[in-house]
Amino acid sequence: MKDLLILGAGTAGTMMANKLIRHLNKKEWKITIVDKDENHYYQPGFLFVPFGIYQPHEIVKKKSEFIPAGAHFILDEVKNILGEENKVELKSGKVLTYDILIIATGVEPVPEETEGLKGDLWYKDIFDFYSFEGAVKLSEKLRTWEGGKLVIQLNESIIKCPVAPLEFTFLADSFFQERGMRDKVNITYVTPLSGAFTKPKATAMLNGLLEEKQVSVVPDFYVQHVDNERKVLVSYDEREVPFDLLVTVPVNKGDRMIAASELGDDDGLNFVPTDKHTLQSKKFANMFVIGDATNVPASKAGSVAHFEADILLENILHYIKGEPLRAQFDGHSNCFIETGHGKAALIDFNYTTEPLPGKFPIPVVGPMELLKVNRLNHYGKLMFRWVYWHMLLTGIKLPVPTHMSMAGKVTA
Amino acid sequence: METMTLSKPIETDANGYLKDPNQWTPELAHEIANSLHITLTDKHFEVLNWLRTKHAEGVALSIRKVGNSGIVDIKQFYQLFPGGPLKNAAKIAGIPKPVSCI
Numbered sequence: 324m325k326d327l328l329i330l331g332a333g334t335a336g337t338m339m340a341n342k343l344i345r346h347l348n349k350k351e352w353k354i355t356i357v358d359k360d361e362n363h364y365y366q367p368g369f370l371f372v373p374f375g376i377y378q379p380h381e382i383v384k385k386k387s388e389f390i391p392a393g394a395h396f397i398l399d400e401v402k403n404i405l406g407e408e409n410k411v412e413l414k415s416g417k418v419l420t421y422d423i424l425i426i427a428t429g430v431e432p433v434p435e436e437t438e439g440l441k442g443d444l445w446y447k448d449i450f451d452f453y454s455f456e457g458a459v460k461l462s463e464k465l466r467t468w469e470g471g472k473l474v475i476q477l478n479e480s481i482i483k484c485p486v487a488p489l490e491f492t493f494l495a496d497s498f499f500q501e502r503g504m505r506d507k508v509n510i511t512y513v514t515p516l517s518g519a520f521t522k523p524k525a526t527a528m529l530n531g532l533l534e535e536k537q538v539s540v541v542p543d544f545y546v547q548h549v550d551n552e553r554k555v556l557v558s559y560d561e562r563e564v565p566f567d568l569l570v571t572v573p574v575n576k577g578d579r580m581i582a583a584s585e586l587g588d589d590d591g592l593n594f595v596p597t598d599k600h601t602l603q604s605k606k607f608a609n610m611f612v613i614g615d616a617t618n619v620p621a622s623k624a625g626s627v628a629h630f631e632a633d634i635l636l637e638n639i640l641h642y643i644k645g646e647p648l649r650a651q652f653d654g655h656s657n658c659f660i661e662t663g664h665g666k667a668a669l670i671d672f673n674y675t676t677e678p679l680p681g682k683f684p685i686p687v688v689g690p691m692e693l694l695k696v697n698r699l700n701h702y703g704k705l706m707f708r709w710v711y712w713h714m715l716l717t718g719i720k721l722p723v724p725t726h727m728s729m730a731g732k733v734t735a
Numbered sequence: 736m737e738t739m740t741l742s743k744p745i746e747t748d749a750n751g752y753l754k755d756p757n758q759w760t761p762e763l764a765h766e767i768a769n770s771l772h773i774t775l776t777d778k779h780f781e782v783l784n785w786l787r788t789k790h791a792e793g794v795a796l797s798i799r800k801v802g803n804s805g806i807v808d809i810k811q812f813y814q815l816f817p818g819g820p821l822k823n824a825a826k827i828a829g830i831p832k833p834v835s836c837i
């Protein structure tokens with residue numbers, strides 16, 4: 324019997340377990356999946372919880388519901404990967420061996436990385452919505468907040484779901500408008516990037532929206548520390564942004580066991596160096612990496628993990644047969660961007676092609692308009708929660724192509 | 736096609752980044768730096784050389800990575816290349832503008 328071991332039962336790990344169980348010979352392969360948390364959070368829902376659009380209980384389910392029959396689920400924390408020995412050590416002291424390893428441990432917000440972020444004001448006037456707890460605490464705060472300077476701020480340039488903070492900003496604008504208090508709230512968006520968005524065509528659309536919603540943008544602002552006493556953000560070049568309520572996206576890091584196993588990238592963010600086309604680890608041939616845990620230059624998003632899963636399945640089957648890893652990931656990513664007032668936009672892009680306007684064909688649902696704000700895209704985004712629990716995690720093929728398509732797009 | 740109006744014409748992209756990192760010379764670095772009101776010291780060159788090496792290795796660059804390089808910390812990096820340190824340093828180092836993944 325051979326062992327295929329998956330670390331992490333989040334979006335990517337769960338999808339892989341479900342796909343592999345259908346393709347590997349049960350007499351030959353044992354599939355084991357390890358996670359430290361028994362709950363599966365629908366992370367895209369974290370965006371809606373602060374505004375009361377989703378209730379917390381709607382976005383949590385038990386992980387075990389989605390692990391396919393026949394795969395072994397271990398609830399434990401991975402402490403160390405011993406790549407040379409093909410072994411993984413768990414917190415309980417148990418040691419697992421593997422023939423093939425898939426790392427799918429994602430990334431997590433780490434507020435401790437920024438001085439003063441997790442200080443006296445944490446969960447009083449400073450919140451994150453990238454964790455379940457943060458999203459819930461923020462929803463309580465927003466219910467009673469009377470207005471002032473709302474600052475939405477990113478601590479690093481690489482974060483999962485890079486559009487989520489913008490979506491939060493748009494939703495906040497409509498939330499305060501609906502409560503009749505938009506005039507009491509000043510919204511500022513602070514980013515270490517050179518703008519709210521960095522791909523030209525999408526930037527043009529989003530900048531228009533930010534202006535329309537009267538959000539001021541402070542670009543190139545890399546936070547050095549948060550002064551809790553004066554309630555200001557201070558950048559490395561000593562600029563300041565004052566806030567009354569700070570909604571922050573902490574530095575996103577891969578799990579610390581990646582560092583302990585000496586498998587991390589040299590920026591200290593614990594992303595695993597991975598071949599961006601084959602998804603094989605750069606260090607070990609029998610080690611593969613998928614989802615947010617990789618360092619591939621694609622967005623860290625569930626949609627990306629979904630496209631990667633098709634590629635990884637193929638390559639693992641090639642690997643088992645001793646064939647070259649023929650399947651090539653193209654960096655395909657698509658995402659809905661919630662823009663407030665029951666509308667959303669949709670973007671689709673890959674490693675080499677920026678988001679373009681045009682039409683995105685989805686059989687049955689029909690053509691969705693790219694880079695346009697409308698209601699259908701908003702329903703698409705809300706519908707995605709159902710798709711996520713019922714189709715995506717269980718590895719049912721969604722009606723969208725794995726490789727990005729130029730069909731329907733306008734390039735001029 | 737854009738060119739830079741330096742002592743000799745060098746092909747750049749629309750934002751003034753060299754198209755071909757091999758056309759870079761330390762003299763050129765001084766000229767680009769001057770246009771950004773930066774006077775280069777040895778420390779600057781240590782950073783520039785590090786950036787060029789990493790770029791040649793195919794590493795996606797970030798401010799954080801420079802801060803972990805052992806040459807400067809992030810604060811010093813900002814002091815050496817005020818404004819957008821990574822954007823400016825990349826321009827002076829003759830490598831493409833670092834891209835983020837959206």
Ligand SMILES: Cc1cc2nc3c(=O)[nH]c(=O)nc-3n(C[C@H](O)[C@H](O)[C@H](O)COP(=O)(O)OP(=O)(O)OC[C@H]3O[C@@H](n4cnc5c(N)ncnc54)[C@H](O)[C@@H]3O)c2cc1C
Binds near residue numbers: 623
């Ligand atoms: C606010 C927000 C909004 C988002 N919106 C969207 C969206 O609209 N569309 C979209 O496509 N994506 C969105 N995403 C991103 C999406 O949720 C992630 O990209 C996706 O979940 C990544 O899947 P993953 O399997 O790589 O990581 P995860 O789903 O995060 O799974 C990682 C798993 O590994 C486990 N783990 C980690 N370390 C260990 C360890 N040492 N031992 C054992 N287990 C471990 C964790 O418990 C976790 O279960 C959003 C994310 C956030 C935070």
